[in-house]
Amino acid sequence: MEIRKLNSLRALAALIVFFTHFSDITNWLGGVLGGGSGAYGVMLFFLLSGFLMSYLYIEKGFNKDNIVRYFSARFARVIPLYLVVVLASYLLSNNGSSVLYNIPDTETLIAHLLFIYGESVLWSIPPEIHFYFIFTLFWAMSKNRTGYIYLSILAVMLLLFFTNYPRIYGDINGVPYNLFSVLRTLPFFFVGVMLGMNYRSLTIPYYLRKHWFVLTLGFIPLLYPAFSPINSADKVRMWLSYEVLLVMSSVFFCVVFLVPDNNVLLANRFGDFIGKISYSLYLLHMPIIAKVNQLDVSIELKLLLSLLLSVIAAAISYQFFEKPVANLIRRKVSNRPNSATSQA
Template sequence: MDHIRALNSLRGLAAMVVVIAHYERSINAFGGFSGRGSGQIGVMIFFVLSGFLMSYLYLQENFNKTQLYKYFVARLARVAPLFIIVVVVSYFFQITNIKGVFYNISSLEEVASHVLLLSGKSVLWTIPPEIHFYILFVFLWCVYSKSPKLMLVIIAAAFVFLNYLDYPVYKWRTELGLLIDFRLPKLLSYFLLGVLIGAIYNSWHTSEKIKSNYYAVILVIIPLLYPKVFTAVFGFTHEMWKDLIVLFGLGMWFVSILFLIPARNFILSNKLGDFLGKISYSLYLLHLPTRKLLQEHAVNAPVFFFVIYILSSIMIAYLSYLIIENPLRKAIRKKLKIN
């Protein structure tokens, strides 16, 4: 499959939306510009991207044991190592009374809930659903291999059914003390949206004649979807994950980027976007400890410490990518013998 360079920038953008939102919210910086929940727009972008990539990379591959093995190893190597390390380090910090830096994972039951992908503290909550998406995608891949049209029908039916259910979240604690926080019905529409766009992209490409760099103006949809901005502009409040306006807006945003903007658009295809996309996973998982360390001082000088926060978060993410994330991903792929 050809590499779509703009996706690097979209990954980086999604991570930065979350990073900036958490800083702004923690000290009410910049007048609370984006409003509570703006970071979740970044998570939505991640989920749409994830669905698109699964669809784009795998639906054209044969559905067999060899491809399934490669698929699961690649997904495991991509997500699991850094996630598990962050969970274990967070637990170690808690039991050694170094609190307020990493995530509040203070018991073995909480460690197990994370590692078993049952729930997640703070930003870690997104990782279990991401893995659940990967598992669900195998079913869609299997269906697509037999009937592409049937897969599209199933996705359409899922959109309707999830809306009918009103996107519920199910929480309960097991007898062993493990917290189960099952959010798949609430989040699934965004992953399915990505899968749907990927399936279309695999079979239909836009003529270069109708593409234009001017369509990059569509990028303004993201800040428009920030809750506080949306309310100020349109006069009513959207319901985030439950609102079809948000789902449709992100869908149009993503489709426009893929089908209407030239591949060499300088806003979406550049070295900074490549770099931020490369470190986006580490940036997402590791920015909150940086914010916590700076938060006390940032109240009095929010702009100065915002710059420090962004640069520090990027530097730590880059080191994590170089030392932990990328080497472990390569080692797992090599050990389990996939290219």
């Protein structure tokens, strides 16, 4: 069963990142939408990722065929475009071009291919890949040991809190690694998993399912450093603040569980469209903004051109690369002999 609202949440996440980077690069509105505020869009992506993995797979049997389908679906969704962007960035960087991202040497390329380091927006892909494997541990416990899932999540979150998120980064023989970026994202994945585990079973009273809960999305801009009423370091700690985790998780819960599925602001064609191309939009928008910013035109026209060109590039990428490649991979997997056939 598709939860259509999630398309618009994914679209919102991508647009938050886009406007943050546009504000940072061009100093639009004095940069008030920047300052790392794109983190809140990425947090939504990670909440969505954990939720969908749990919602789609946790009740399925933990067996070889389902595991193969799970990893092939995850691989088809994320890896092909990532590899193209990484390899193109490496080739262009070594030819003196800064069109994409800076991957200047073989060591940095290896780090990207091993998912232990990411340049610019590519940093968020390694945590996603790492969590695919972590989720299989939860999945394995889901049938008879569900309580261990909650216990392990609690233990890890307490450990991260009391160790202040260990800064594990550096390089090995020139190959950079940054596991800190993985550790700081885990709480958002974990909350998404727990919410996904309970989406079908949690009964929400009819009187709580109200369209006005969509207004809770307005709490996200209040977390931005330029707008936040919070005077503590939490307004700049972002990933390391459990207060921020609480706010983002509460907003996510309200939208997914309390807003009716037919809410016009969340269930619409625009949200469906941007949600589908959100991954391409996320990976491709920064180079486009940087190039448009070199034009001698007004800031408003730069914004319009950057958004339009980013959406067009993302739509082309999704329609003519991501979608066909993903469908090809899924067909290959669905046509493979199952375990019973291969033993016959």
